[in-house]
Amino acid sequence: MRGQAFYKALLRCYPAAFRDEYGNQMFLMFTEQLGEARRTGGPLEAAALWAHAAWDALTVAPKEHWHVIFQDIRFALRSIISRPGFAAVAILSLALGIGANTAIFSLWNGLMQASLPLVRHPEQLLMLTDPESEGMWHGNARGERTWLTYPEFEQLRDRTGTFSAVMASESSLDRWQARYSGRDWEDLRGRLVSGGYFQLLGIGPAIGRVFTPADDHADSPVAVISFGYWHRRFGGRPDVLGRTFTVRNAVLTIVGVAPEGFIGETIGQEPDLWVPLRMQPLVIPGEDRLHDAPPVKAMWLHMFGRLKDGVTAARAESEANAIFKSGLERFYGGVSSPERRHEFLDQFLKVRPAGRGASSTRGDFSTSLTALLAAVGLLLLIACANLANLLLARGASRKAEMALRLSLGASRGRLIRQLVTESLVLAAMGGLAGIVAAWLVYGALVRLILQSDRNFRMSFALDPVVLAFTVGVTLGAGLLFGLLPAWQATRTDASAALKEHSRGASGSMGRMRWGRSLVSVQLALSLPLLVCAGLLARSVYNLQHVELGYRTGRLLLVSIDSRVAGYDSARSGVLFRELLDRIQRMPGVSAASLSRNGLFTGSSSSDQVQVEGFIPKVDKDKESDWDMVGPRYFSTLGVPILLGREILETDHAGAPKVCVINEAFVKQFFVGRNPLGMHVTGIDESPGGTKPTAYEVVGVVRNYRTGGLRGDVAARFYMPFTQPMGDNVK
DSSP: OHHHHHHHHHHTTSOHHHHHHHHHHHHHHHHHHHHHHHHHOOHHHHHHHHHHHHHHHHHSSHHHHHHHHHHHHHHHHHHHHTOHHHHHHHHHHHHHHHHHHHHHHHHHHHHHTOOOTTOSSGGGEEESSOTTOOSOEEEOOOEEOSSBOHHHHHHHHHHOSSEEEEEEEESSOEEEEEESTTOOOEEEEEEEEOTTHHHHHTOOOSEEOOOOGGGGGSOOOEEEEOHHHHHHHHTTOGGGTTOEEEETTEEEEEEEEOOTTOOOSBTTOOOSEEEEGGGHHHHSTTOOOSOOBTTBEEEOEEEEEEEOTTOOHHHHHHHHHHHHHHHHHHHTTTOOOHHHHHHHHOEEOOOEEOTTOBOHHHHHHHHHHHHHHHHHHHHHHHHHHHHHHHHHHHHHHTHHHHHHHHHTTOOHHHHHHHHHHHHHHHHHHHHHHHHHHHHHHHHHHHHHHHTTOTTOOOOOOOOHHHHHHHHHHHHHHHHHHHHHHHHHHTOSOHHHHHHHHHTTOOOOHHHHHHHHHHHHHHHHHHHHHHHHHHHHHHHHHHHHTOOOSSOOTTOOOOOOOGGGGTOOHHHHHHHHHHHHHHHHTSTTOOOOOOBSSOSSSSOOOEEEEEETTOOOOSGGGGEEEEEEEOTTHHHHHTOOEEEEOOOOTTOOTTSOOEEEEEHHHHHHHOTTSOOTTOEEEEEEEETTEEEEEEEEEEEEEOOOOSSOSSSOOOOEEEEETTSOTTOOOO
């Protein structure tokens, strides 16, 4: 009996003519499948055969079934075309809602959920460093290690037994100047990687060859270029193999092209080329990142590994930490101070799944994108409520039409299906227009992210996940704004409705109640969006009007890295003095100075300090930010000197060592004391041991912002760039 009841309920989904012609055939097929299900006895088999029976019933006589569907779609199109104004408003509303949802979901999915494209079995990959960070740190670390040094990677590569393959890659993307055959210099985005890079990712070349582990043991001046760069720069010509080009001090030979769609191990970045790690001293001259000298380490590499079959991540982490700790003990074995040695050894590695790759943008924008996705979801709900209200009003004008069709024998279910089909066709049109809107919104989002991350690259693509999301949102929106008006439009007595229409009556209390309810829903959904928009606008206003502490008008910032041109520390000092002298003599320049870290560059320096007359109580009291600046730096920026004087031309290398501190430094170390004449001793952790360097405080400067716009200004002291820490000249 239950099977027959299920069959009858299923059959009611079809038109009466269809049931009369094919009902017996469907019933025989259904009962045959049902009998087979009962004979199997097992619940899983019975459920599977019931589902199969239902599918057979739904797909019998498909030609006639689809004929009815196409008939509904043609009628829906004629109905929509007959009211172009209403259709335009509805399609535009849906396009904006669906497009915004698709664009933000595509970006969110690409950053937060999608696996690395083209990579073989990404679920087997692990990272031994922090995937959401990029950059470099020259010094020492404590706690969980963010990046690894090249010698540490070599130790793990040569001694690991839990990984079938390992590789290292530069945590940040470089921008290099390159030149082909004496032509003009051009910008390239490049990354230094180990020889096992492509092997671990399971990537083969489009043409030529890729790096091999042998490249870790030879200074191979070779490069693999990306598929996109190959087509942009060389038109996809196969004779690109063997071409040479110059990157700073290196002459590299192109040996291969990566396959189309391969972007590397970092989501949101698309390198133009990959170069072996052993080439670092040539492509990044002025520093040696391949060797460490106690007690300083050059930490700059991400490390990936592919687990062997049957090996757990916990076991891999345990083995990696054992190798890592052994290396630390050997490296810091010569540190005489037991306390300092204990601090240096307080480091460990944390293993994480790496199928989604590394991405600093993921950590920066995950919360914002999730909140934005929720906001545009509410926006789409508001649009659906608005369209439902419009359809309710339109249903009132079609009341006589519905009554006439009911009086001619049409069932209410048939009319509801026709009206829902109209809504779905309307939603489909909005979805198609939404794809165009999504492409535009996506481009705007990428440009917004580019303002904070100049290396960010992601392209809009309707991959299966994004396409499924778009189709789901489109169908959901069509049902959401179409079901209630369809149900309400067909909820009428045919004879009464025709009589009302003959007297010119229109509308009903029911439709008015539903209209008021939908307006209430719209207001309820709009309120949190309005509040959030107001808070966001206020936050943007506050950030735009943050007091930086110096004059921003007519201020020009220029960034110079003398190391890439081969200048050492001594020659860099001479270069900067000559540049300052020339710039100050330029017409229209009133003042010029320099800073090691600059303003809003993302660069910072900090070390342990000892402050005269101050007894530290917590670890925070042992550290301070610092910067090296040129003469009259603060007057050039327009930062007021509150006490004493600023750094002058007389503070040269042979003069007594001096420094200027900010208000935050006074608040942390000199509460209730006059700082002038006191001494701040900085600990320079340079190769060969720490060298305490004492600086006399000659001035106090007002707090000003050099980095983020949020939070308090950190304690900082400033020394002349001619008197760096570790220089024992008094």
